[in-house]
Amino acid sequence: MIKKIAFLFVLLLSSCSLFKSNIPQPKREFRGVWIATVVNIDWPKNGADPWEKQKTDYLNILNFYQDLNFNAVVVQIRAAGDAFYPSQFAPWSRYLTGKEGVAPKTEQDPLKWMIREAHSRGFEFHAWLNPYRATFDLKTERLAESHDYNQHPEWMFKYGKKYYYDPGIPEVQEHLVKIMNEVVTNYDVDALHFDDYFYPYKISNEVIPDSQTFAANAHSGQSLADWRRSNIDSLVSKVQREIKLTKPWVQFGISPFGVWKNKATDPMGSDTRAGQTTYEDLYADPLLWMKEEWIDYLAPQVYWSMDLEVASYKKIVDWWANDSIRSNIYIGNAAYKIRNNADEAWNDKKELPNQLLFARNKERIQGNVFFSAKSILNDHQDVVKYIKKKYYKFPALPPEFPYKLGAAKNAVHITNFTREKNFYRFNFTSTGTYQYALVYKAKKTSDQNSIHPRKLIDKIYLDSRNSFTLGRWLLHKKKDLAITFLDHYGIETDPIVLNLNEINQYDTKE
Numbered sequence: 001m002i003k004k005i006a007f008l009f010v011l012l013l014s015s016c017s018l019f020k021s022n023i024p025q026p027k028r029e030f031r032g033v034w035i036a037t038v039v040n041i042d043w044p045k046n047g048a049d050p051w052e053k054q055k056t057d058y059l060n061i062l063n064f065y066q067d068l069n070f071n072a073v074v075v076q077i078r079a080a081g082d083a084f085y086p087s088q089f090a091p092w093s094r095y096l097t098g099k100e101g102v103a104p105k106t107e108q109d110p111l112k113w114m115i116r117e118a119h120s121r122g123f124e125f126h127a128w129l130n131p132y133r134a135t136f137d138l139k140t141e142r143l144a145e146s147h148d149y150n151q152h153p154e155w156m157f158k159y160g161k162k163y164y165y166d167p168g169i170p171e172v173q174e175h176l177v178k179i180m181n182e183v184v185t186n187y188d189v190d191a192l193h194f195d196d197y198f199y200p201y202k203i204s205n206e207v208i209p210d211s212q213t214f215a216a217n218a219h220s221g222q223s224l225a226d227w228r229r230s231n232i233d234s235l236v237s238k239v240q241r242e243i244k245l246t247k248p249w250v251q252f253g254i255s256p257f258g259v260w261k262n263k264a265t266d267p268m269g270s271d272t273r274a275g276q277t278t279y280e281d282l283y284a285d286p287l288l289w290m291k292e293e294w295i296d297y298l299a300p301q302v303y304w305s306m307d308l309e310v311a312s313y314k315k316i317v318d319w320w321a322n323d324s325i326r327s328n329i330y331i332g333n334a335a336y337k338i339r340n341n342a343d344e345a346w347n348d349k350k351e352l353p354n355q356l357l358f359a360r361n362k363e364r365i366q367g368n369v370f371f372s373a374k375s376i377l378n379d380h381q382d383v384v385k386y387i388k389k390k391y392y393k394f395p396a397l398p399p400e401f402p403y404k405l406g407a408a409k410n411a412v413h414i415t416n417f418t419r420e421k422n423f424y425r426f427n428f429t430s431t432g433t434y435q436y437a438l439v440y441k442a443k444k445t446s447d448q449n450s451i452h453p454r455k456l457i458d459k460i461y462l463d464s465r466n467s468f469t470l471g472r473w474l475l476h477k478k479k480d481l482a483i484t485f486l487d488h489y490g491i492e493t494d495p496i497v498l499n500l501n502e503i504n505q506y507d508t509k510e
Helices: 002-021 051-067 110-120 170-186 211-217 224-246 286-291 313-323 351-360 381-390
Strands: 030-035 072-078 124-129 156-159 162-165 191-194 251-254 331-333 367-370 412-419 423-430 434-441 456-461 467-471 480-487 496-499
Touching: 030 124, 051 072, 051 110, 072 110, 110 124, 124 170, 170 191, 170 224, 191 224, 211 224, 224 251, 224 286, 313 351, 331 351, 351 367, 351 381, 412 496, 423 434, 423 480, 456 467
Parallel strands: 030 072, 030 367, 072 124, 124 191, 191 251, 331 367
Antiparallel strands: 156 162, 412 423, 423 467, 434 456, 434 480, 480 496
16 A cells, blocks of 8 residues: 555656646747857858858758747857958958958858848848957958958957957947948848957956057046946947837847856855856946847856856856846857766756756746757757757747837738639738738637647748738648738737638639
C-alpha cells in the first residue's frame, strides 16, 4: 500500500511538472535572431563568394528560422565603418564583396533584396548598425580611401587593437545620425538596431584617449564618466528623433550588455558580480533611454546560464523585468554557448529552452533574441527540436509598439474574392496602410479573442498591394476563414469572417 501511495505521489508530481512545462504559447512574442556579418560570423560565409551563392546561404538562414517559427531577423548591415548597401557615407563592406570599397557583382541592391526576402517569409527586418566601431583590427591599409578613417582621421581614437569613432566629437554625432537616417529613408526596414558597443569594453592598463575631446566639449563641473554617458545619450536621442520624423513606424532598438550595474556599487543594481557593466564601463544608460522614450525596445544580452553564481540568468532577467519602463523588453540569449563553454550548464539540452520558459513567465518580458544565426543552424538538432516542440510549436506575432500611434479598427473591407486554378484571390480596400494579411482557420462566430496563431494558415506580405492570394493546398477543405490585417505598428484589425462557398466569381479556366 505504501509503495502504491508513493507511486501515485510521484505520478502527481510528474503530471504537475508536465503541465507547468506545457504553458500556453502567447499570441504575441518576439522571436528574433542576430545575423552577424562582421568577419563573416554568420553571413556571407565568405566575402569573395559569388552573389548567387551568398543569396542561397542567406535564404538557408531565413528558411531555417521560418520553420522554427521565428518572426524577426536582426541583420548587421554596418560592421565597422562600412556598409552592406550603396551609401554616400561609407564604403562597401569587404565582408560582403571581398574587398572594401568594391561594389558587389550584381545589379541588385543587396539590402533591398534581403529585406524583401525576409518580409516575404513573415519576418520583421531589423537593420543592425554598429555606430562607433571604425575598424575591426589595425590593418588600416585594407580600408577604402572613402572610409572615415582616411577621410576624417581626427574623428578616431585607437584603443586596444581597433579604431573607434570618438563619441564626444559633435561632428561625429552629426555624421552618425546622417548614416542612420540614410537607411531609414531609403529602405523598408522595420527597425534600426544598435548592439552593445558604445565606448569600448575596458582593457586592463589602457586608457581611452579622449582627454582633449573632453577638455574641449565637457560642460563646467561635468565628470569624465557623466560626459561620456551624455555623449551616448545625445546620439540615442538624436537618432530616435530623426527616425520618428522620417518614418514614425520604424522602431529603434538597442541591445546593451546584460548587467546595468552590480548591486555592490549601486543598491539599484542586480545581484551580480559582472566584471564590467553597461553604465560604469561602457558609459551607456538604458534606464534613461526607456524613461525618456528614446527607444522602442531593449534587448539586453543575458549571455549566462540560469544559475551561474557571478551572473545568474534568472537574477538578471528578474532585474530587467522589474526595472523596465514602458519600452518593450526582449532578452538576448547565448545560443552560441551550447556545448561550447567552460560553464557545464550549457551541455544540458534544456539550458536554452529553460531560459525561454523563464523569460516567458515574466509579464514584462516579451520575447527573446538568439546570438547568433549559425549557432543552431547545423548543430544541436536535439535542442532545436525541443524548442520547437515545447515553446515555438506555433507562430507568434511580434509585440505591438509600446508607444503606438494607432490604426483604425475595421478599416479594411474585402471587396471580392475569386477562385482560380491553384489559389484564391482576395481584393480589399482600406483607409490605412497594412503590411500583412493574416488568414486563420475560423468559425462564423470568430472574434478577435478567438483568433490565435495556432490557427494561422498563412501570413502574406502585401508589399503595398490591395490584393493577395492564398494557396488552395493550404486549406485542407476548410471553408470558414478569418482574415485580419497587420499594420506597421504591429496592430491587428478585427477579423473579417468569410465562407469560401460564398465566392462571387469563378475563373472560366477551371
